[in-house]
Amino acid sequence: MRRAHRLVHRAIWPFLALAVGLGFALALALRTLPHA
């Protein structure tokens, strides 16, 4: 992999992990399940 691509990967993954992780956590915490 080119150095430029490695740097992009290293920048993307922490950001993606944070953004998606936060979205997932919020979706789980805020959900109100319909009554069975």
Place this chain on the structure above:
Amino acid sequence: MSAEYRAVQWNRAKLVYDAVLLAAVTLFIGGFAAIAWRVEPPQNLPGALDLWLRAFGVCAFLMLTMVLSIGPLARLSPRFLPLLYNRRHFGVLTFCVAAIHAWFLFDYYWVLNDLPKLGAQFANWPAYAKFIGFPFKTLGLAALLILFLMASTSHDFWLNFLSPRIWKGLHMAVYLAYGLVVIHVALGIMQYESTPLIPLMLAGGFGAVVTFHLWAGWRERGLDRGAALTGDGWIAVGRPREIPDKGARITAAPGGERIAVFRDGNIIGALTNLCAHQNGPLGEGRIVDGCVTCPWHGFQYRLADGCAPPPYTEKLATYRVRVKRGVVEVDPRPLPPGTPAAIACPSGTL
């Protein structure tokens, strides 16, 4: 590598890979449907369509998780290299499974004679300002479009047409697609089903992919600083015998670009570590039939000058090497692609 356009250059390894993949997908979807049918048999056609929709959706998510894990796993351990060999077919099949998932969604509303309701969900503009209640199907559609873009350009024709740099940049959009899929499921089915399996699947899959990528990136950080230089600006690689025969030692120029120093018997040569095809790590390959062979897709280059053997025309940058006081050293300034630069070890140094 190919001198002419061919749709797929089939060989036994690719056929086996694809056969195993198709069998696994069929088994998974069949098994999922069989278990779901037993646990909660659908009462009508829409119920059955919903079951198949979920089966294909879960399968597509798991496949995308695996596809994204192959790259970093192959960096962490060479035992995963066989998975990387035909990753394109894996990716294209993932898109196909995801497209079938979308088709079942369309079919579900078609059978209910309620397609306008499906359309209304995409055009429910006030809902786009919400978090819970956000039109999650839009996220799924966006991810599907990205996967379509990936699948339709998964061929060396596009790689050459767009250039490897642009093609690779384009294909990095798959990370955005994966994030969209995770949130699509989190804001979709996870809002309606209480089973812990859904959040576990999402957290486990996404967590694994992130961990593999961060771990592989962390392992490579040290080499990015570049190897230490000798007094006259060369890089000491090691004694000739420390370079495996038919293999390489990888070092890094001050800018971080990798250099692969190969040994073929008593011949030492240095090439860029980047394969001309898809920037695969040449230094992790072997010398086969006298040529450096990329471990990803088998592209070959002569050690003497970095040129692909005829009739192929690819050329790689080479680097000057020398043996000084019994130590192999490489000049980190690249020579023009195709420049002969390999040397024979002086007698007594091996």
